[in-house]
Amino acid sequence: MALPIFSVSTACAILVLALYRYIIYPAFVSPLAKIPTAHFTSSISPAWILWTRFRGRNNVSTYNAHRRHGPVVRLAPNEISVNCVDGGIRTIYAGGMEKHRWYPDQFASYGVVNMFSTVEHHGHSARKRMLSNVYSKSFLQGSPQIRENSVILLRDRFLPSLQEAAERGTAVEVHEMNNEFTMDFMSAYLFGIANSTKFSINHVETRQFMVPYHSRRHYEFYSQEVPRLNQVTKKIGLPIVPQWVDDANERIEAWLLKMCEGANSYLNDTTSTGAEPVVYKQLKAAIEKNQAKGLGTYATDRMRLEIASEMLDHLGAGHETSAIALTYLFWEMSRHPDLQRKLHDEVLALEPRILWPPERKQGFDLPSSKSIDGLPLLHAIIMETLRLHAPIPGVEPRVTPTGGCTLAGYSNIPANVRVSAMAYTLHRNEDVFPEPEKWRVDRWLKPTDSPELKEMLRWFWAFGSGGRMCIGSHLAMQEIKLIVAAIYSNYTTSIISDEGIEAIDAYTTRPRSNQLILKFEHV
Numbered sequence: 313m314a315l316p317i318f319s320v321s322t323a324c325a326i327l328v329l330a331l332y333r334y335i336i337y338p339a340f341v342s343p344l345a346k347i348p349t350a351h352f353t354s355s356i357s358p359a360w361i362l363w364t365r366f367r368g369r370n371n372v373s374t375y376n377a378h379r380r381h382g383p384v385v386r387l388a389p390n391e392i393s394v395n396c397v398d399g400g401i402r403t404i405y406a407g408g409m410e411k412h413r414w415y416p417d418q419f420a421s422y423g424v425v426n427m428f429s430t431v432e433h434h435g436h437s438a439r440k441r442m443l444s445n446v447y448s449k450s451f452l453q454g455s456p457q458i459r460e461n462s463v464i465l466l467r468d469r470f471l472p473s474l475q476e477a478a479e480r481g482t483a484v485e486v487h488e489m490n491n492e493f494t495m496d497f498m499s500a501y502l503f504g505i506a507n508s509t510k511f512s513i514n515h516v517e518t519r520q521f522m523v524p525y526h527s528r529r530h531y532e533f534y535s536q537e538v539p540r541l542n543q544v545t546k547k548i549g550l551p552i553v554p555q556w557v558d559d560a561n562e563r564i565e566a567w568l569l570k571m572c573e574g575a576n577s578y579l580n581d582t583t584s585t586g587a588e589p590v591v592y593k594q595l596k597a598a599i600e601k602n603q604a605k606g607l608g609t610y611a612t613d614r615m616r617l618e619i620a621s622e623m624l625d626h627l628g629a630g631h632e633t634s635a636i637a638l639t640y641l642f643w644e645m646s647r648h649p650d651l652q653r654k655l656h657d658e659v660l661a662l663e664p665r666i667l668w669p670p671e672r673k674q675g676f677d678l679p680s681s682k683s684i685d686g687l688p689l690l691h692a693i694i695m696e697t698l699r700l701h702a703p704i705p706g707v708e709p710r711v712t713p714t715g716g717c718t719l720a721g722y723s724n725i726p727a728n729v730r731v732s733a734m735a736y737t738l739h740r741n742e743d744v745f746p747e748p749e750k751w752r753v754d755r756w757l758k759p760t761d762s763p764e765l766k767e768m769l770r771w772f773w774a775f776g777s778g779g780r781m782c783i784g785s786h787l788a789m790q791e792i793k794l795i796v797a798a799i800y801s802n803y804t805t806s807i808i809s810d811e812g813i814e815a816i817d818a819y820t821t822r823p824r825s826n827q828l829i830l831k832f833e834h835v
């Protein structure tokens with residue numbers, strides 16, 4: 313039977329339009345067509361990059377694409393990756409391009425966005441202004457609460473447990489230990505020492521949090537990269553992300569709400585003792601102040617969830633990243649006994665020394681944060697660890713603005729293109745970091761006015777850059793420096809097992825085996 317002419321011509325027109333829209337335009341006409349592609353299908357389909365991400369190969373595959381094609385590569389019809397400072401991260405991140413939907417799809421808790429997951433500038437900068445003071449370097453270095461927390465945590469928890477392991481000669485799984493240390497440290501600053509976690513002395517409590525927290529990781533791909541698929545499969549009753557992931561989220565959220573309630577009771581009770589909940593107090597007061605000025609109106613319950621969403625994000629972002637940095641730092645140091653000796657000499661110059669066991673436990677005191685911060689070798693060791701083992705090595709997606717932009721010489725890049733850079737690739741530029749795969753602490757031990765050091769600092773991206781740069785970078789540096797100084801003042805570390813230490817390829821990394829087993833010996 314002959315088809316009506318109308319149907320045939322309509323079908324042909326649709327086919328030609330589709331051919332133009334999905335193949336000819338993106339591959340040959342679009343302003344993005346001149347950018348080299350990471351894969352031969354990248355200009356017409358996101359399938360390759362989605363499959364690469366699904367298999368956990370995003371960072372290494374994008375890095376290889378940059379090695380082949382230079383500082384700008386096209387990963388998908390509407391996505392590009394940049395790997396340069398001028399015309400790259402400066403334009404995108406310091407230039408203030410907005411975050412991609414990727415963030416709220418993955419990082420909102422209680423159904424409420426927080427500073428990290430807010431997309432638009434206005435809401436983000438209002439929240440950041442509320443909290444920047446309590447995370448500024450001068451505030452942190454002078455904070456009596458951090459000092460009090462640090463003495464308690466080192467004296468009553470961290471150092472006694474390491475001493476016990478050293479005396480008994482027992483092996484220590486340091487990745488979990490680091491997560492415990494950093495969680496106790498971070499939660500004490502957020503919620504006050506009385507309401508903080510006690511993971512480093514209560515391992516059952518650790519597991520109750522860590523198991524649901526990390527078990528969700530496997531499913532992040534769906535909410536980050538294919539959120540609609542996630543929603544649709546849920547609607548039709550065949551969820552691609554199992555129900556237990558939602559249950560795990562609910563358990564974590566309920567657990568965190570209790571800590572917020574504890575901090576709130578502390579503030580309402582005039583007889584409360586111990587270091588106060590600095591961040592909780594600051595955020596609550598700032599939101600209340602805005603409300604009083606008529607700048608925001610929240611029902612009480614909404615305000616509770618706003619605060620909780622922010623606190624949960626800081627607790628997660630704050631403990632996990634620092635723990636990863638510490639794990640790789642201990643691993644590298646354990647492979648470099650010569651550096652352990654040098655660092656030991658450097659930290660022994662602190663006044664007072666962080667010696668354990670102390671002559672009198674109650675007299676245990678710490679050197680000032682400023683003096684620890686000024687130790688050059690300690691600083692270089694941490695910088696090199698954050699370079700080679702960046703805890704967040706993966707994509708930090710943004711969206712090109714209305715009117716488009718120019719990136720690294722490619723002009724007319726249209727609006728709404730997903731663009732990102734990665735610490736993983738920026739930190740492996742061999743012109744800036746010779747022998748990039750080697751952990752070479754000496755590269756950071758250069759005079760402050762050396763051009764090489766200045767160039768390395770321009771490319772150093774462990775904490776991101778621009779208006780959305782990590783708010784916790786000074787806190788993380790202070791905490792890591794304190795813990796490392798305390799450990800190498802007293803112990804040497806050596807590897808018992810580093811099987812599976814290689815990093816997983818993800819937005820936030822960790823050792824594949826989730827563990828590193830070391831031996832601590834008293835010096």
Ligand code: HEM
Nearest residue numbers: 427428626629630633634708774775776780782783784788
């Ligand atoms: C070694 C430790 C840390 C590393 C490597 C790190 C890294 C980063 C990076 C790369 C970003 C930008 C992410 C993006 O745009 O996709 C970021 C943002 C952020 N980090 Fe950290 N971070 C660390 C510690 C902390 C700590 C201790 C806190 C505690 C408050 C924290 C809280 C945040 C928050 C709230 C943001 C979002 C900032 C904004 O959107 O303006 N981080 N961090």
